[in-house]
Amino acid sequence: MTDKMDKYRMVKTLTESQVSDLMDLYKNEFWSDKRTREDVVKMLAATDVIIGLVDEGDRLIGFTRVITDFVYRAMIFDVIVKPTHRKCGLGKVLMDAVLNHRELQAVESFALNCLPNMMPFYERWGFTDDVGEMKFMRRTTG
Template structure:
């Protein structure tokens, strides 16, 4: 049995834990709780929770148009628990969701491409990004 369980839905996310996880990233460490809460309210939220402590140890969001594409974002696992299957379980849960299973998935990653390749994501040179204004 795994030491963690996958959780789904905004109501099951622990906002303090999500913010602490995001603070460990290069892409979201500057976000305010207000920004993140708004983003989460308009996304499908996933996480992993430690069975022993009940503490949330991972987070991911999915944004979709329901017909063609989903955007996988904010995937983060507690740094001390990486390489223990948490991220894999999170991605497997997301990718088997009937809402996303047959859609094209996109994501932005500068350093985890080998991890996402295991789930069928491929590098593309067609992408462009317009950065958000720093608040």
């Protein structure tokens, strides 16, 4: 990590205050701006791996999470960095932390969803949209 990133540390659980920071991060994004605190607390409790980046004041400035069986599949969600801290390499720090996480080393396949403009960011870790004949399917209830 560069000197600039040395002032941040990683956490694997969030304090109440950091959950509030996460809510602030979510409010900035179209894909998460409708999330409620109650639902986010429930989501965090059901998440297998949480990686947060906090600043010197313990404020959450970056976050991602993984749902996994720890063997075959892992799904990466919510790679997010506070707008004022973007373009500093913190997204890379989060992704490296996921893919180098000791509990995830045996996982056969990682997946994530992203907008087309974010594909080059994830390709550096070997992510591809070339998944052969596989198709993504979804069912929503809302």
